[in-house]
Protein backbone atom coordinates (compact mmCIF):
# COMPACT_ATOMS: atom_id res chain seq x y z
CA UNK A 245 0.00 0.00 0.00
CA UNK A 246 1.16 3.56 -0.68
CA UNK A 247 2.74 5.38 2.26
CA UNK A 248 0.26 7.65 3.94
CA UNK A 249 -2.78 5.95 2.39
CA UNK A 250 -5.43 4.80 4.87
CA UNK A 251 -5.96 1.05 4.88
CA UNK A 252 -9.42 -0.22 3.98
CA UNK A 253 -9.07 -2.74 6.78
CA UNK A 254 -6.47 -2.76 9.51
CA UNK A 255 -6.62 -5.64 11.96
CA UNK A 256 -4.37 -5.41 14.99
CA UNK A 257 -3.54 -8.24 17.38
CA UNK A 258 -6.99 -9.72 16.99
CA UNK A 259 -7.78 -12.65 19.26
CA UNK A 260 -11.06 -14.56 19.47
CA UNK A 261 -11.68 -17.19 22.11
CA UNK A 262 -14.89 -19.26 22.04
CA UNK A 263 -16.21 -21.18 25.06
CA UNK A 264 -14.49 -21.73 28.37
CA UNK A 265 -12.77 -24.44 30.39
CA UNK A 266 -12.24 -27.67 28.48
CA UNK A 267 -14.31 -26.36 25.52
CA UNK A 268 -12.16 -23.28 25.09
CA UNK A 269 -11.13 -22.67 21.47
CA UNK A 270 -8.70 -19.95 20.42
CA UNK A 271 -10.12 -19.41 16.92
CA UNK A 272 -7.89 -16.38 16.26
CA UNK A 273 -4.56 -15.78 17.93
CA UNK A 274 -3.11 -12.25 17.65
CA UNK A 275 -3.88 -11.77 13.97
CA UNK A 276 -2.58 -8.57 12.38
CA UNK A 277 -3.30 -7.66 8.76
CA UNK A 278 -3.47 -4.56 6.60
CA UNK A 279 -5.69 -4.64 3.52
CA UNK A 280 -5.41 -1.80 1.01
CA UNK A 281 -8.32 -0.02 -0.68
CA UNK A 282 -9.42 -1.80 -3.90
CA UNK A 283 -7.39 -4.86 -3.04
CA UNK A 284 -8.50 -8.42 -3.82
CA UNK A 285 -7.29 -9.96 -0.59
CA UNK A 286 -7.62 -13.68 0.14
CA UNK A 287 -7.61 -15.60 3.40
CA UNK A 288 -6.34 -19.09 2.59
CA UNK A 289 -6.10 -22.01 4.96
CA UNK A 290 -7.48 -25.42 5.92
CA UNK A 291 -10.87 -25.92 7.51
CA UNK A 292 -10.98 -24.70 11.11
CA UNK A 293 -8.04 -22.27 10.84
CA UNK A 294 -10.19 -19.23 11.69
CA UNK A 295 -11.10 -17.72 8.30
CA UNK A 296 -14.86 -17.42 8.92
CA UNK A 297 -14.26 -16.13 12.44
CA UNK A 298 -12.08 -13.32 11.05
CA UNK A 299 -14.77 -12.35 8.51
CA UNK A 300 -17.49 -12.42 11.20
CA UNK A 301 -15.43 -10.10 13.40
CA UNK A 302 -14.92 -7.66 10.52
CA UNK A 303 -18.65 -7.79 9.69
CA UNK A 304 -19.58 -7.29 13.35
CA UNK A 305 -21.43 -10.60 13.87
CA UNK A 306 -18.93 -11.47 16.62
CA UNK A 307 -16.97 -9.34 19.08
CA UNK A 308 -13.19 -9.73 19.50
CA UNK A 309 -11.76 -11.09 22.76
CA UNK A 310 -8.78 -8.78 22.26
CA UNK A 311 -7.42 -6.50 19.57
CA UNK A 312 -8.80 -3.87 17.22
CA UNK A 313 -10.32 -3.52 13.76
CA UNK A 314 -10.09 -0.29 11.79
CA UNK A 315 -12.17 0.39 8.67
CA UNK A 316 -10.89 3.34 6.64
CA UNK A 317 -8.94 4.38 9.71
CA UNK A 318 -11.88 4.27 12.16
CA UNK A 319 -11.92 1.89 15.12
CA UNK A 320 -15.24 0.09 14.67
CA UNK A 321 -15.42 -1.61 18.08
CA UNK A 322 -19.04 -1.76 19.26
CA UNK A 323 -20.50 -0.65 15.91
CA UNK A 324 -23.34 -3.02 14.97
CA UNK A 325 -23.16 -4.90 11.62
CA UNK A 326 -25.67 -2.65 9.81
CA UNK A 327 -23.59 0.42 10.65
CA UNK A 328 -20.45 -1.01 9.06
CA UNK A 329 -19.81 -0.28 5.35
CA UNK A 330 -19.38 -4.00 4.83
CA UNK A 331 -21.49 -6.73 3.19
CA UNK A 332 -21.01 -10.48 3.20
CA UNK A 333 -21.59 -13.15 0.55
CA UNK A 334 -21.93 -16.65 1.95
CA UNK A 335 -21.35 -20.06 0.42
CA UNK A 336 -25.06 -20.81 0.88
CA UNK A 337 -26.29 -17.72 -1.09
CA UNK A 338 -28.94 -17.06 1.61
CA UNK A 339 -31.51 -15.63 -0.84
CA UNK A 340 -35.14 -15.08 0.17
CA UNK A 341 -36.95 -17.94 -1.61
CA UNK A 342 -40.37 -16.24 -1.78
CA UNK A 343 -39.00 -13.08 -3.43
CA UNK A 344 -38.05 -12.57 -7.05
CA UNK A 345 -34.48 -11.92 -8.11
CA UNK A 346 -35.18 -8.18 -8.38
CA UNK A 347 -36.88 -8.10 -4.97
CA UNK A 348 -33.91 -9.88 -3.42
CA UNK A 349 -31.53 -7.27 -4.81
CA UNK A 350 -33.84 -4.42 -3.76
CA UNK A 351 -34.36 -5.67 -0.21
CA UNK A 352 -31.36 -4.02 1.48
CA UNK A 353 -31.97 -0.73 -0.31
CA UNK A 354 -35.60 -0.68 0.89
CA UNK A 355 -34.40 -1.33 4.45
CA UNK A 356 -32.09 1.67 4.10
CA UNK A 357 -35.02 3.82 2.99
CA UNK A 358 -34.00 4.48 -0.60
CA UNK A 359 -36.79 5.99 -2.71
CA UNK A 360 -38.56 3.63 -5.13
CA UNK A 361 -37.36 5.09 -8.44
CA UNK A 362 -33.76 5.08 -7.27
CA UNK A 363 -34.07 1.46 -6.11
CA UNK A 364 -35.44 0.48 -9.53
CA UNK A 365 -32.51 2.06 -11.33
CA UNK A 366 -29.99 0.55 -8.96
CA UNK A 367 -31.48 -2.96 -9.19
CA UNK A 368 -31.38 -2.80 -13.01
CA UNK A 369 -27.77 -1.64 -12.88
CA UNK A 370 -26.78 -4.44 -10.50
CA UNK A 371 -28.55 -7.16 -12.51
CA UNK A 372 -26.73 -5.94 -15.59
CA UNK A 373 -23.42 -5.97 -13.70
CA UNK A 374 -23.84 -9.66 -12.84
CA UNK A 375 -25.37 -10.43 -16.27
CA UNK A 376 -28.80 -11.39 -14.92
CA UNK A 377 -30.84 -8.55 -16.47
CA UNK A 378 -33.32 -10.88 -18.18
CA UNK A 379 -34.03 -12.96 -15.05
CA UNK A 380 -35.28 -10.30 -12.61
CA UNK A 381 -38.75 -11.88 -12.30
CA UNK A 382 -37.58 -15.40 -11.49
CA UNK A 383 -37.52 -16.85 -7.99
CA UNK A 384 -34.30 -18.35 -6.55
CA UNK A 385 -35.75 -21.87 -6.90
CA UNK A 386 -35.89 -21.36 -10.68
CA UNK A 387 -32.18 -20.55 -10.95
CA UNK A 388 -29.00 -22.62 -11.18
CA UNK A 389 -26.42 -22.49 -8.39
CA UNK A 390 -24.22 -20.12 -10.35
CA UNK A 391 -27.15 -17.80 -11.10
CA UNK A 392 -28.19 -17.77 -7.44
CA UNK A 393 -24.65 -16.79 -6.46
CA UNK A 394 -24.79 -13.93 -8.99
CA UNK A 395 -27.98 -12.68 -7.35
CA UNK A 396 -26.32 -12.88 -3.94
CA UNK A 397 -23.42 -10.83 -5.35
CA UNK A 398 -25.76 -8.24 -6.90
CA UNK A 399 -27.59 -7.91 -3.57
CA UNK A 400 -24.33 -7.52 -1.65
CA UNK A 401 -22.95 -4.91 -4.08
CA UNK A 402 -26.19 -2.91 -4.42
CA UNK A 403 -25.56 -0.39 -1.65
CA UNK A 404 -21.90 0.02 -2.72
CA UNK A 405 -20.20 -1.22 0.46
CA UNK A 406 -16.58 -0.17 1.04
CA UNK A 407 -15.69 -3.81 1.65
CA UNK A 408 -17.20 -7.06 0.40
CA UNK A 409 -16.52 -10.17 2.47
CA UNK A 410 -16.87 -13.45 0.55
CA UNK A 411 -16.87 -16.66 2.60
CA UNK A 412 -16.03 -19.57 0.25
CA UNK A 413 -18.63 -18.28 -2.24
CA UNK A 414 -17.62 -20.70 -5.00
CA UNK A 415 -17.15 -23.95 -3.12
CA UNK A 416 -20.70 -25.21 -3.76
CA UNK A 417 -20.29 -24.86 -7.54
CA UNK A 418 -19.03 -27.58 -9.85
CA UNK A 419 -15.58 -27.25 -11.41
CA UNK A 420 -16.46 -25.54 -14.69
CA UNK A 421 -18.88 -23.06 -13.13
CA UNK A 422 -16.36 -22.31 -10.41
CA UNK A 423 -13.75 -21.38 -13.04
CA UNK A 424 -16.28 -19.09 -14.76
CA UNK A 425 -17.26 -17.42 -11.49
CA UNK A 426 -13.59 -16.86 -10.60
CA UNK A 427 -13.19 -14.76 -13.75
CA UNK A 428 -16.54 -13.08 -13.02
CA UNK A 429 -15.57 -12.14 -9.46
CA UNK A 430 -12.29 -10.62 -10.64
CA UNK A 431 -14.20 -8.56 -13.20
CA UNK A 432 -16.75 -7.39 -10.59
CA UNK A 433 -13.98 -6.37 -8.23
CA UNK A 434 -12.18 -4.43 -10.97
CA UNK A 435 -15.32 -2.71 -12.24
CA UNK A 436 -16.67 -1.73 -8.83
CA UNK A 437 -13.32 -0.85 -7.20
CA UNK A 438 -14.60 -2.36 -3.94
CA UNK A 439 -12.15 -4.03 -1.56
CA UNK A 440 -12.77 -7.80 -1.61
CA UNK A 441 -11.82 -10.09 1.27
CA UNK A 442 -12.22 -13.54 -0.17
CA UNK A 443 -12.03 -16.79 1.79
CA UNK A 444 -11.02 -20.10 0.28
CA UNK A 445 -9.26 -23.33 1.20
CA UNK A 446 -8.25 -23.81 -2.46
CA UNK A 447 -4.66 -22.70 -3.04
CA UNK A 448 -4.98 -22.47 -6.81
CA UNK A 449 -8.04 -20.22 -6.47
CA UNK A 450 -6.08 -18.02 -4.03
CA UNK A 451 -3.00 -17.75 -6.25
CA UNK A 452 -4.88 -17.00 -9.47
CA UNK A 453 -7.41 -14.47 -8.15
CA UNK A 454 -5.68 -12.41 -5.47
CA UNK A 455 -3.57 -9.29 -5.27
CA UNK A 456 -2.38 -10.58 -1.90
CA UNK A 457 -2.93 -13.72 0.15
CA UNK A 458 -2.74 -14.41 3.88
CA UNK A 459 -2.02 -18.06 4.61
CA UNK A 460 -3.59 -19.08 7.92
CA UNK A 461 -3.36 -22.08 10.21
CA UNK A 462 -4.39 -22.61 13.84
CA UNK A 463 -5.82 -19.11 14.18
CA UNK A 464 -2.64 -17.41 13.02
CA UNK A 465 -1.45 -15.71 9.87
CA UNK A 466 1.58 -17.73 8.80
CA UNK A 467 2.50 -15.45 5.92
CA UNK A 468 0.93 -12.61 3.94
CA UNK A 469 2.12 -11.43 0.55
CA UNK A 470 1.64 -11.48 -3.19
CA UNK A 471 0.87 -14.86 -4.77
CA UNK A 472 4.39 -15.09 -6.23
CA UNK A 473 5.97 -14.21 -2.89
CA UNK A 474 3.93 -16.85 -1.04
CA UNK A 475 4.80 -19.44 -3.68
CA UNK A 476 8.45 -18.55 -4.29
CA UNK A 477 9.48 -17.58 -0.78
CA UNK A 478 7.40 -19.50 1.78
CA UNK A 479 8.65 -18.63 5.28
CA UNK A 480 7.90 -21.93 6.96
CA UNK A 481 7.10 -25.55 6.37
CA UNK A 482 3.34 -25.07 6.69
CA UNK A 483 3.19 -22.47 3.90
CA UNK A 484 5.62 -24.37 1.66
CA UNK A 485 3.59 -27.55 2.09
CA UNK A 486 0.11 -26.00 1.78
CA UNK A 487 0.90 -24.05 -1.41
CA UNK A 488 1.88 -26.25 -4.32
CA UNK A 489 4.24 -29.22 -4.23
CA UNK A 490 7.49 -29.02 -2.33
CA UNK A 491 10.49 -31.20 -1.61
CA UNK A 492 11.88 -30.86 1.89
CA UNK A 493 15.57 -31.62 2.35
CA UNK A 494 17.32 -31.79 5.72
CA UNK A 495 20.57 -29.82 5.63
CA UNK A 496 23.31 -28.26 7.72
CA UNK A 497 24.41 -24.66 7.21
CA UNK A 498 27.90 -24.84 5.67
CA UNK A 499 28.21 -21.13 5.04
CA UNK A 500 25.85 -18.70 6.70
CA UNK A 501 23.14 -17.37 4.41
CA UNK A 502 24.66 -19.09 1.37
CA UNK A 503 25.49 -22.80 1.35
CA UNK A 504 23.94 -25.90 2.87
CA UNK A 505 25.20 -29.49 3.04
CA UNK A 506 22.57 -32.19 2.49
CA UNK A 507 22.95 -35.85 3.58
CA UNK A 508 25.14 -37.61 1.02
CA UNK A 509 27.50 -34.63 0.94
CA UNK A 510 26.18 -32.39 -1.85
CA UNK A 511 26.26 -28.64 -1.29
CA UNK A 512 23.32 -26.47 -2.32
CA UNK A 513 23.20 -22.69 -2.47
CA UNK A 514 20.17 -20.61 -1.61
CA UNK A 515 18.72 -17.81 0.46
CA UNK A 516 18.02 -17.89 4.17
CA UNK A 517 15.58 -15.20 5.28
CA UNK A 518 16.09 -16.42 8.85
CA UNK A 519 19.91 -16.17 8.79
CA UNK A 520 20.73 -19.42 10.60
CA UNK A 521 24.25 -19.76 12.06
CA UNK A 522 26.89 -22.03 10.55
CA UNK A 523 26.36 -25.64 11.66
CA UNK A 524 22.62 -25.17 12.30
CA UNK A 525 20.26 -27.94 11.20
CA UNK A 526 17.74 -26.53 8.73
CA UNK A 527 15.12 -27.64 6.24
CA UNK A 528 15.41 -26.61 2.59
CA UNK A 529 12.31 -26.26 0.42
CA UNK A 530 12.79 -26.97 -3.29
CA UNK A 531 9.94 -26.79 -5.84
CA UNK A 532 9.78 -29.83 -8.17
CA UNK A 533 9.48 -27.70 -11.33
CA UNK A 534 12.45 -25.48 -10.49
CA UNK A 535 15.19 -28.08 -10.94
CA UNK A 536 16.69 -29.81 -13.97
CA UNK A 537 17.36 -33.47 -14.52
CA UNK A 538 20.77 -34.26 -15.95
CA UNK A 539 21.80 -37.45 -17.69
CA UNK A 540 23.89 -40.05 -15.91
CA UNK A 541 27.20 -38.70 -17.21
CA UNK A 542 26.94 -35.56 -15.14
CA UNK A 543 25.98 -37.24 -11.88
CA UNK A 544 28.48 -37.31 -9.02
CA UNK A 545 30.70 -40.36 -9.13
CA UNK A 546 31.25 -40.00 -12.84
CA UNK A 547 34.29 -37.84 -13.57
CA UNK A 548 33.19 -36.96 -17.09
CA UNK A 549 30.74 -34.37 -15.85
CA UNK A 550 30.74 -31.81 -18.59
CA UNK A 551 28.17 -29.19 -17.74
CA UNK A 552 27.84 -29.40 -13.97
CA UNK A 553 30.20 -29.15 -11.04
CA UNK A 554 29.68 -32.45 -9.27
CA UNK A 555 28.27 -32.02 -5.79
CA UNK A 556 27.95 -28.23 -6.19
CA UNK A 557 24.26 -27.48 -6.65
CA UNK A 558 23.86 -30.97 -8.09
CA UNK A 559 22.25 -33.90 -6.29
CA UNK A 560 22.67 -37.51 -7.41
CA UNK A 561 20.12 -40.29 -7.39
CA UNK A 562 18.08 -42.86 -9.19
CA UNK A 563 14.66 -42.74 -10.88
CA UNK A 564 12.13 -44.72 -8.84
CA UNK A 565 8.94 -43.86 -10.73
CA UNK A 566 7.83 -41.92 -13.80
CA UNK A 567 4.30 -40.45 -14.01
CA UNK A 568 3.11 -38.91 -17.28
CA UNK A 569 0.72 -35.94 -16.80
CA UNK A 570 0.36 -34.73 -20.39
CA UNK A 571 1.66 -31.20 -19.90
CA UNK A 572 4.53 -32.47 -17.79
CA UNK A 573 6.15 -35.61 -16.43
CA UNK A 574 6.71 -36.26 -12.74
CA UNK A 575 9.92 -38.09 -11.84
CA UNK A 576 10.05 -39.58 -8.36
CA UNK A 577 13.68 -40.00 -7.36
CA UNK A 578 15.61 -41.65 -4.57
CA UNK A 579 18.58 -39.41 -3.81
CA UNK A 580 21.85 -40.89 -2.62
CA UNK A 581 22.03 -40.61 1.17
CA UNK A 582 18.75 -38.65 1.49
CA UNK A 583 15.78 -40.35 3.16
CA UNK A 584 12.37 -40.22 1.45
CA UNK A 585 11.61 -39.29 -2.12
CA UNK A 586 12.44 -36.24 -4.20
CA UNK A 587 10.09 -35.07 -6.94
CA UNK A 588 11.04 -33.38 -10.21
CA UNK A 589 8.52 -32.06 -12.74
CA UNK A 590 9.68 -31.68 -16.32
CA UNK A 591 7.57 -29.90 -18.96
CA UNK A 592 6.81 -32.04 -21.97
CA UNK A 593 8.07 -29.87 -24.80
CA UNK A 594 8.65 -31.85 -27.91
CA UNK A 595 12.28 -32.78 -28.38
CA UNK A 596 13.44 -30.31 -25.75
CA UNK A 597 14.09 -32.74 -22.97
CA UNK A 598 15.89 -36.05 -22.58
CA UNK A 599 13.76 -38.82 -21.13
CA UNK A 600 14.71 -40.93 -18.15
CA UNK A 601 13.56 -44.47 -17.43
CA UNK A 602 12.91 -46.14 -14.11
CA UNK A 603 16.20 -47.20 -12.45
CA UNK A 604 18.28 -44.69 -14.49
CA UNK A 605 21.02 -42.84 -12.60
CA UNK A 606 20.46 -39.07 -12.82
CA UNK A 607 21.78 -35.78 -11.55
CA UNK A 608 19.51 -32.98 -10.31
CA UNK A 609 20.78 -29.49 -10.90
CA UNK A 610 19.31 -27.14 -8.28
CA UNK A 611 19.27 -23.46 -9.18
CA UNK A 612 20.13 -21.41 -6.05
CA UNK A 613 17.03 -19.29 -6.71
CA UNK A 614 14.92 -22.43 -6.24
CA UNK A 615 16.19 -23.10 -2.71
CA UNK A 616 14.50 -21.56 0.30
CA UNK A 617 15.58 -22.16 3.91
CA UNK A 618 12.61 -22.58 6.26
CA UNK A 619 12.28 -21.65 9.93
CA UNK A 620 11.49 -25.17 11.06
Ligand code: ADP
Nearest residue numbers: 262263269271290291292293294295296297298
Ligand atom coordinates in the same frame (compact mmCIF):
# COMPACT_ATOMS: atom_id res chain seq x y z
P1 ADP B 1 -12.67 -21.81 9.06
O1 ADP B 1 -13.66 -20.85 8.54
O2 ADP B 1 -11.26 -21.47 8.71
O3 ADP B 1 -12.99 -23.22 8.68
P2 ADP B 1 -13.74 -21.08 11.66
O4 ADP B 1 -13.41 -19.64 11.80
O5 ADP B 1 -15.12 -21.42 11.30
O6 ADP B 1 -12.70 -21.78 10.67
O7 ADP B 1 -13.41 -21.82 13.03
C1 ADP B 1 -12.18 -21.67 13.71
C2 ADP B 1 -12.23 -22.47 15.01
O8 ADP B 1 -13.15 -21.87 15.91
C3 ADP B 1 -12.69 -23.90 14.83
O9 ADP B 1 -12.00 -24.71 15.75
C4 ADP B 1 -14.17 -23.82 15.17
O10 ADP B 1 -14.64 -25.06 15.65
C5 ADP B 1 -14.17 -22.76 16.25
N1 ADP B 1 -15.45 -22.02 16.31
C6 ADP B 1 -15.95 -21.21 15.35
N2 ADP B 1 -17.12 -20.65 15.73
C7 ADP B 1 -17.37 -21.11 16.97
C8 ADP B 1 -18.42 -20.91 17.92
N3 ADP B 1 -19.44 -20.09 17.68
N4 ADP B 1 -18.33 -21.56 19.11
C9 ADP B 1 -17.28 -22.37 19.39
N5 ADP B 1 -16.27 -22.60 18.55
C10 ADP B 1 -16.29 -22.00 17.35
Ligand code: MG
Nearest residue numbers: 295296297411
Ligand atom coordinates in the same frame (compact mmCIF):
# COMPACT_ATOMS: atom_id res chain seq x y z
MG1 MG C 1 -15.29 -21.16 7.27
